Amino acid sequence: MHRYRSHTCGELRASDVGGDVRLSGWLHNRRDLGGILFIDLRDHYGIVQLVARPGTPANEALAHLTKETVVRVDGAVVSRGAENVNPELPTGEVEVEVADVEVLGGAEQIPFTINAEDGVGEERRLEYRFLDLRRERMHRNIMLRTAVVTAIRQKMTALGFNELTTPILSATSPEGARDFLVPSRLHPGTFYALPQAPQQFKQLLMMAGFDRYFQIAPCFRDEDARADRSPGEFYQLDMEMSFVEQEDVFAVIEKVMTELFEEFGNGRHVTSPFPRIPYREAMTKYGSDKPDLRAELELTDVTDVFAGSDFKAFAGRHVRALPVPAVQDQPRKFFDALGDYAVEQGAKGLAWVRVGEEGALTGPIAKFLTEENVRVLTERLGLAPGHAVFFGAGQTDEVSRIMGAVRVEAAKRAGRFAADVFRFCWIVDFPMFEKNEDTGGIEFSHNPFSMPQGGVEALENKDPLDVLAYQYDIVCNGVELSSGAIRNHEPEVMFKAFGIAGYGRDEVEREFGGMLRALRFGAPPHGGIAPGIDRIVMLLADEPNLRETIAFPLNGNAQDLLMGAPSEVDEARLRELHIALRKPQPK
Known part of the structure; x- marks a missing residue:
């Protein structure tokens, strides 16, 4: 027999009655009924009930162990009898009479209960996240996330997309949020930026001729937390397509999202096709560019x-x-x-x-x-x-x-x-530019690499605030899953658009030299989008906060309470990186 287990805790059924088994797992719960110990043993796959009779070595071994102790048990599978069946458990028709126990991992007194939601605060849960993840709801959410990502990969591959990876260490880019910067040891005084999104790289892949790209991409933004936004990092289904118009992108994403939400939505109806709502109409009718159509x-x-x-x-x-x-x-x-x-x-x-x-x-x-x-x-x-x-x-x-x-x-x-439905929509025809209320200057309202509707003629002849872009958002139940766009693939249009937003030609060349160089060597029309994985799982799990769908999230103050990040770095390391700290003065 295997050193640790012959079966998992979730697989025993009535057909196993009479057999000898070896199980390993965590002591989930214990009940003493007249000296007979009933133990719920839990592993990744489920829970099974153990029985330890009075006066047996197994009873003595199990009686004093703390909850969450990891044990190996040997025993015989017996029927519970019709009157004692637990219909809530797949293993509810059987139990295991324990003959032998081995402690594999002792456990201290746990800081909060695992077998019930006891209202413990989020900060405490994140400090002991490894315990929090043992809870049924959290374990289910993380496994849902795994299944969703696997399904996305299968669906995108079936649609002819190629999974390609893009760099994590890159250059800063005006994506609309603060970059996380990484100092360079080899090039004193310079910094890499963690990607806010693989925007330029996925466009470069289209210019390199790969036609259909996708990636479950990590993105990093130094921004404040919200219920539907995790500080620090998040993941998205990043995709890009060549030789497409807006509706081609919509067709792919509608198919993937409809199938995904039907598969994992627990029977909730998915409205299809997704309506297209112009931005200004959405603001008028719904007061929001992410309307909840329920x-x-x-x-x-x-x-x-x-x-x-x-x-x-x-x-x-x-x-x-x-x-x-x-x-x-x-x-x-x-x-x-x-x-x-x-x-x-x-x-x-x-x-x-x-x-x-x-x-x-x-x-x-x-x-x-x-x-x-x-x-x-x-x-x-x-x-x-x-x-x-x-x-x-x-x-x-x-x-x-x-x-x-x-x-x-x-x-x-x-x-x-309508509570039990998923109602998607596309918000389209976003303004290309907006006025900064503080400075009065014109700036990009969305993605700066988008193609303006009407091309260079619109940029030259229209009021900038009237220029619309081939930019779009996908929204579900009031949650924005992603922004996307048909990209600007013409260098002169790019110079003109950035010029309206206050960027000189030399500055554009300096900041986006790689992109411009690629555009000058034959760029196909292309477009894409990047729905957020965290938000997709949050909706499918019916959770109000996306931190409930991430294994190890930062808290609302962008801190990892389990690992102690961010942390200070010693002076020797700072000198090696050519960094001198200038901390804010206490108020």
């Missing part, structure tokens, strides 16, 4: 209705209306609760009216609406008896953000929210 309500811009109005709360402001049908039976607390929610989002309040049986409006602001206001609102919003309308007013960006959140919350409270 909320079956839409916003309407009614700023013009109140232009010149005497109603001071709306006069001179951007006004967004949210009609909600069939709320005639909702009590006043429904409206008050939404108002409170809007205040939590930063609003000063939430105006609203109801539509009565004869179409008359009632509510806190009804008296401020003229007959013409009522007529236009009724027609534009399709109002009918039983409807309510919520209004937000303020600066455009602010009211979009607040009313976008109110839209989703109102849908949930009004029964207009």
Whole structure:
């Protein structure tokens, strides 16, 4: 028999009754019923119940071991009997009568329970992440991630994509976040940058003629944590294709995402095909460029209705209306609760009216609406008896953000929210440029290597803020999975675009010399995208925070509490790297 096991803890069934087995695993739980010990033994594959009778060496050995001790046991598989079957376990029809025990790895008193979710704080969990990963939910999430990555590789390969790796040590690039820098020992005073994304390299692979590339790519960005963003590093399905237009990229990703979410989504419906929503339409209808389409309500811009109005709360402001049908039976607390929610989002309040049986409006602001206001609102919003309308007013960006959140919350409270579905969409036609509110200068709003719609002619003849790009985002249930673009493959277009954003020709040559050199030697039209692996798994696992889907994440302050990173480096190492520290002065 094998030194440690003849079977795993998850594979024993009724057909094994009468056989002798050897198992190894962790002591998951222990119960003493009249001197008879019942032990749950756990390994990667599952849990099986052990039985140790009173007065036996096995009972004496197991009675005093701490939970999470690693043991090897020998014993006989016996039937539990119909009255004692545990339907919650695949091994629930059998148990193992233990004859011999060997301790393989002792365990100190554990800092939190493994066999139950006991509400321990995240910092403690990350400090003892190796214990946290033993919990059923975390173990399931990590194995889901493994299965998802394996499936992605299979699907991309089947579609003719080649898995190619790109460098980790590279040059800094304006991807929109701070780089992590690595000092060079051999070249004093210079630094490598960890890639924010393999953007330039995957484009260079297209110019090198590889046609279809993908990679499960690590990316590094020195940015703050959010629930859907891990600080430090993350992984993405990075892909690029040659001789394609926007719809070709969409076709590949829609196929992969639909199959992936159907396979691992536990029966949740995947809407297909994915709708295409222009950026400005998304901001108007949903108040967000990552709309949650499970909320079956839409916003309407009614700023013009109140232009010149005497109603001071709306006069001179951007006004967004949210009609909600069939709320005639909702009590006043429904409206008050939404108002409170809007205040939590930063609003000063939430105006609203109801539509009565004869179409008359009632509510806190009804008296401020003229007959013409009522007529236009009724027609534009399709109002009918039983409807309510919520209004937000303020600066455009602010009211979009607040009313976008109110839209989703109102849908949930009004029964207009589809919970058990995956609703994808493409956000398209992003502006190429935006104005920096602090400096007033023009800068890239998205990926600087994107092809502007209309090419160089648009760059030369249009207001930069009116130039759209072949840029797109894929969104699922209000979570942005990725940005992508059809790339700019023409050097002169690149110079012109970067010039509008304030980069001189010499600066572009200096910063992107490798890319420009490749473009000048025959570059195919190409495009791609890079959906985030962490976010995909977060949605499939139905987790609110993507750190729950990563084996060893940094905490919200970008610290590894288990390994103690970031850590200080001794003076000898700093001298070797030609680095002198300049720490901030204490306040």
